[in-house]
Amino acid sequence: DIQMTQSPSLLSASVGDRVTLSCKASQNIYKYLNWYQQKLGEAPKLLIYYTNSLQTGIPSRFSGSGSGTDFTLTISSLQPEDVATYYCYQYNSGPYTFGAGTKLELK
Amino acid sequence: VQLVESGGGLVQPGKSLKLSCSASGFTFSSYGMHWIRQAPGKGLDWVAYISSSSGTVYADAVKGRFTISRDNAKNTLYLQLNSLKSEDTAIYYCARGGIFDYWGQGVMVTVSS
Numbered sequence: 001d002i003q004m005t006q007s008p009s010l011l012s013a014s015v016g017d018r019v020t021l022s023c024k025a026s027q028n029i030y031k032y033l034n035w036y037q038q039k040l041g042e043a044p045k046l047l048i049y050y051t052n053s054l055q056t057g058i059p060s061r062f063s064g065s066g067s068g069t070d071f072t073l074t075i076s077s078l079q080p081e082d083v084a085t086y087y088c089y090q091y092n093s094g095p096y097t098f099g100a101g102t103k104l105e106l107k
Numbered sequence: 108v109q110l111v112e113s114g115g116g117l118v119q120p121g122k123s124l125k126l127s128c129s130a131s132g133f134t135f136s137s138y139g140m141h142w143i144r145q146a147p148g149k150g151l152d153w154v155a156y157i158s159s160s161s162g163t164v165y166a167d168a169v170k171g172r173f174t175i176s177r178d179n180a181k182n183t184l185y186l187q188l189n190s191l192k193s194e195d196t197a198i199y200y201c202a203r204g205g206i207f208d209y210w211g212q213g214v215m216v217t218v219s220s
Contacts (some may be wrong), residue, residue: 055208
């Protein structure tokens with residue numbers, strides 16, 4: 001099975017900061033990686049699919065990059081509403097797997 | 108697009124439960140569907156997938172105990188949970204397609220004696 005490792009597990013940043021979240025796959029997943037945002041008490045929301053495609057309605061401050069085993073979610077200018085937990089997910093091959101998440105908080 | 112889960116509740120270890128996910132606002136039969144769960148205070152855990160042609164894939168932790176199915180005439184996705192364990196306690200979400208662009212609100216399953 002493919003393991004997904006996210007880092008850091010907790011990230012504190014200030015409004016306006018550029019924030020980078022990492023996700024590493026245990027084997028090559030090409031670009032079959034999505035990013036989800038989950039706010040407290042809510043269902044997750046799709047942000048980025050196929051590594052770097054921005055879901056409709058998601059602000060352009062969110063972007064994704066990478067391929068193979070190393071992937072990144074970047075928030076260009078952190079906003080207060082971005083406080084949430086972020087998960088990566090691979091769908092290259094089953095069983096499909098999520099990372100453990102990065103909790104993003106305001107400093 | 109709307110996905111609405113139902114069928115959750117409190118169940119004893121070893122017992123069974125069947126979850127439903129009612130879909131509307133899109134052509135249900137054209138989409139693969141997934142179940143994803145989240146234990147209290149924990150991360151997301153992918154559970155099972157069913158393709159538009161009813162092929163299935165399961166997580167190792169539920170293989171042989173859970174069964175995903177669909178009824179395209181009723182626009183409904185199902186998850187049959189058998190031989191339940193305490194570690195199956197979670198919110199269960201259904202989600203659409205390979206990218207999970209739409210999610211239900213989730214349904215709570217509690218396995219406890």
